[in-house]
Amino acid sequence: xxxxWRSNQQRIAPWLFLLPGVLMFLIYVIIPIFQSINISFYAxxxxxxxxxxxxANYVELMDDEAFYTSLKNNIIWLVLYMLAIxxxxxxxxxxxxxxxxIRIYKSLFFFPFVISQVVVGLVFAWFYxxxxxxxxxxxxxxxxxxxxxxxxxxxxxxxIIAAGLWPQTAYCMILYLTGLNAVDGEQIEAARLDNAKGxxxxxxxxxxxxxxATFIAVVVTVIGALRSFDLISIMTxxxxxxxxxxxxxxxxxxxxxxxxxxxxxxxxxxxVLFAIMMLYIAAFLYKMYRDERGR
Amino acid sequence: MLYKNKMLVALTAATSMMAAQAFAGELVINxxxxxxxPKAAFEAVIKGFEAENPDVNVTWxxxxxxxxKTSIRNFLTADAPDVANWYAxxxxxxxxxxxxxxxxxxxxxxxGLNDSLGSAAASMTIDGKKYGVPYTYxxxxxxxxxxxxxxxxxxxxxxxxxxxxAGAKLNSAxxxxxxxxxxxLWTAAGxxxxxxxxxxxxxxxxxxxxxxxxxxDQRVKDTMNNWKELVDAGFFLENHAAYSWQEAxxxxxxxxxxxxxxxxxxxxxxxEAGLSDDQLGFFQFPEINPNxxxxxxxxxxxxxxxxxxxxxxxxxxxxxxxxxxxxxxxxNATLGQLPINSGSSVSDDKFLQAxxxxxxSTEGGIAQFFDxxxxxxxxxxxxxxxxxxxxxxxxxxxxxQRLEKVRARVYQ
Numbered sequence: 195x196x197x198x199w200r201s202n203q204q205r206i207a208p209w210l211f212l213l214p215g216v217l218m219f220l221i222y223v224i225i226p227i228f229q230s231i232n233i234s235f236y237a238x239x240x241x242x243x244x245x246x247x248x249x250a251n252y253v254e255l256m257d258d259e260a261f262y263t264s265l266k267n268n269i270i271w272l273v274l275y276m277l278a279i280x281x282x283x284x285x286x287x288x289x290x291x292x293x294x295x296i297r298i299y300k301s302l303f304f305f306p307f308v309i310s311q312v313v314v315g316l317v318f319a320w321f322y323x324x325x326x327x328x329x330x331x332x333x334x335x336x337x338x339x340x341x342x343x344x345x346x347x348x349x350x351x352x353x354i355i356a357a358g359l360w361p362q363t364a365y366c367m368i369l370y371l372t373g374l375n376a377v378d379g380e381q382i383e384a385a386r387l388d389n390a391k392g393x394x395x396x397x398x399x400x401x402x403x404x405x406x407a408t409f410i411a412v413v414v415t416v417i418g419a420l421r422s423f424d425l426i427s428i429m430t431x432x433x434x435x436x437x438x439x440x441x442x443x444x445x446x447x448x449x450x451x452x453x454x455x456x457x458x459x460x461x462x463x464x465x466v467l468f469a470i471m472m473l474y475i476a477a478f479l480y481k482m483y484r485d486e487r488g489r
Numbered sequence: 490m491l492y493k494n495k496m497l498v499a500l501t502a503a504t505s506m507m508a509a510q511a512f513a514g515e516l517v518i519n520x521x522x523x524x525x526x527p528k529a530a531f532e533a534v535i536k537g538f539e540a541e542n543p544d545v546n547v548t549w550x551x552x553x554x555x556x557x558k559t560s561i562r563n564f565l566t567a568d569a570p571d572v573a574n575w576y577a578x579x580x581x582x583x584x585x586x587x588x589x590x591x592x593x594x595x596x597x598x599x600x601g602l603n604d605s606l607g608s609a610a611a612s613m614t615i616d617g618k619k620y621g622v623p624y625t626y627x628x629x630x631x632x633x634x635x636x637x638x639x640x641x642x643x644x645x646x647x648x649x650x651x652x653x654x655a656g657a658k659l660n661s662a663x664x665x666x667x668x669x670x671x672x673x674l675w676t677a678a679g680x681x682x683x684x685x686x687x688x689x690x691x692x693x694x695x696x697x698x699x700x701x702x703x704x705x706d707q708r709v710k711d712t713m714n715n716w717k718e719l720v721d722a723g724f725f726l727e728n729h730a731a732y733s734w735q736e737a738x739x740x741x742x743x744x745x746x747x748x749x750x751x752x753x754x755x756x757x758x759x760x761e762a763g764l765s766d767d768q769l770g771f772f773q774f775p776e777i778n779p780n781x782x783x784x785x786x787x788x789x790x791x792x793x794x795x796x797x798x799x800x801x802x803x804x805x806x807x808x809x810x811x812x813x814x815x816x817x818x819x820x821n822a823t824l825g826q827l828p829i830n831s832g833s834s835v836s837d838d839k840f841l842q843a844x845x846x847x848x849x850s851t852e853g854g855i856a857q858f859f860d861x862x863x864x865x866x867x868x869x870x871x872x873x874x875x876x877x878x879x880x881x882x883x884x885x886x887x888x889x890q891r892l893e894k895v896r897a898r899v900y901q
Contacts (some may be wrong), residue, residue, distance in 0.1 A: 215707070217677045239561065239583055239587070240562060240584075241565075241566065241583060241587035241589065242586060242587040242588075254898070259891070322731075323729070323731070324728040324731055325728075325739075325740075340728070342728035342730070342731045344726075344730075344731045345672075345728045345729070345730035345731035345880070394813055430672070431672060431673060433672060433674070433730060433873075433876065434671075434672075434730035434876060434877070434880065435730075435876050435877035435880075436873055437875070447869075450559055451559070452555075452558040452865075453557070453860070453865040453866065453868055453869035454865070454869075455583055455866070456866070
């Protein structure tokens with residue numbers, strides 16, 4: 195035994211250290227994925243007997259208007275949420291200077307990321323309020339009629355995304371601020387000597403050095419867009435008539451909400467959402483792999 | 490979600506601590522009565538029960554009203570209390586079907602509840618067995634601003650034409666006839682229920698919610714066309730989809746809206762907001778089809794014994810206690826609602842008296858509420874459709890077809 199340990203210590207030790215993490219990851223992530231896929235083939239109310247229904251849940255999903263609305267909204271979220279990255283970069287460039295009290299300004303800009311999403315949702319819901327909200331009071335000064343952003347099926351998703359961009363921009367800003375600290379001053383000096391300035395300097399000299407920050411910003415923003423649940427729940431509860439739902443919210447509604455008793459259908463939605471995320475994760479892993487090899 | 494979980498953890502911790510020092514019968518009660526009046530009412534009931542039964546030690550877990558709707562499924566299966574409150578009708582069906590509620594016919598038998606609670610017996614019965622004890626109900630109807638009606642020379646409308654005329658008068662005076670907030674959907678179902686009950690009657694309404702009638706039936710369309718008349722005439726508060734029912738109280742308090750189709754629980758916040766009883770009135774939803782007997786909406790709240798309860802003997806004593814006439818009198822005086830027990834007396838609040846008078850002379854029948862009469866999935870789809878219809882009435886056919894599709898699936 196002792197000999198076995200001694201001769202194999204080098205090989206076994208890393209696995210022992212990995213074991214707790216791997217176990218947790220298996221129990222809380224990997225196994226539930228397969229459980230969800232399994233449940234998606236059943237009709238189950240979460241309480242009684244499970245009935246095997248084959249792919250009926252998926253067939254129904256293909257013919258479900260609410261599913262397509264959610265899918266469309268998810269895509270809008272993914273695209274528009276990316277605005278947080280240039281906005282964050284802009285704010286970071288703006289704040290990256292040495293004046294008196296700059297730390298206070300930086301923390302003020304970072305503030306929305308620190309407060310809870312629920313609070314952000316409430317603040318924006320009041321901001322949009324058609325009778326007393328700030329937005330419509332300001333619009334009123336210009337003689338524009340009140341717009342009920344959160345009660346309009348066309349505008350509602352954009353209204354919620356705008357609320358989500360506020361903290362997300364702050365997050366990207368912090369990422370870029372740390373990135374800017376690491377920008378090599380000599381290179382900028384050299385570029386200046388070569389008469390580069392303004393946008394060109396930013397694009398060809400600074401941005402390439404910020405690539406790691408940009409990469410992380412894209413990752414967290416995509417994840418943020420896909421798990422955009424709390425804002426929707428707080429601001430509209432998926433409404434009006436379900437037009438602000440995204441897949442994550444629709445899944446929750448079908449499986450766990452007050453009127454949802456459809457674990458199987460919810461699981462089917464979760465599987466579709468998982469497949470979409472898988473595309474992104476696969477691309478992400480491939481890029482990581484390529485970058486590692488490139489070095 | 491996190492908040493709720495935390496609360497559950499805290500609750501279980503509290504429960505186990507209480508259990509450690511327990512000496513006699515331990516009775517665990519879970520309720521969702523988090524609003525001030527219901528909370529006070531339950532506090533009094535539990536105190537009274539403990540005073541009469543010194544050998545029973547009650548642990549009371551108070552849940553947030555909205556959170557309870559999801560947590561009940563967890564605690565009924567995982568860590569069941571001995572008593573839990575819930576709602577009558579189809580709303581308890583999933584738990585009864587899953588065998589999570591205990592039939593309590595013996596309690597009804599032993600304490601003569603079949604007589605005293607007879608009026609609610611039907612809504613407590615599933616497959617010939619009774620699954621709980623009702624302790625309160627309340628009327629729905631139209632709450633209105635008496636002073637605004639008087640200022641504009643409007644009498645209380647008793648039929649459809651008068652109702653529409655009243656609305657037109659209010660509109661021309663710059664007052665929104667009916668305030669409503671449909672963000673959480675169910676308020677629209679209250680309007681639908683009344684329009685359908687008045688247009689097609691109780692039996693049709695029940696057949697529809699039981700899935701026996703097609704949503705594309707001409708009679709449903711008649712109801713919706715009546716509704717469309719109101720929508721087209723600008724009866725309802727603008728942007729109602731952005732408001733909750735509480736937020737929709739504001740225009741009524743400020744005098745910008747004159748009526749609210751609501752349950753009696755709206756009276757308390759309206760009074761708190763400063764409306765006096767001279768300003769606030771109640772009338773029965775007006776008649777639409779004179780050939781249809783007037784039916785009303787009066788949801789019943791109930792208490793149940795979970796099948797996994799540990800102390801069923803004391804739980805039954807508690808149910809019997811809550812069913813008693815004097816207890817129901819007291820509870821409902823605090824709640825501002827109506828007692829079920831025929832031996833109880835109704836508080837002399839004018840709205841309760843009006844509701845009691847209306848409900849005890851109802852000929853058509855008493856409905857629970859759309860989301861209690863119809864199964865959960867149908868209710869959700871229906872209420873979403875109603876909200877959409879109120880904003881986009883031109884989509885009526887599409888909405889009804891969608892509901893018909895849901896019906897075909899839900900009731901199979």
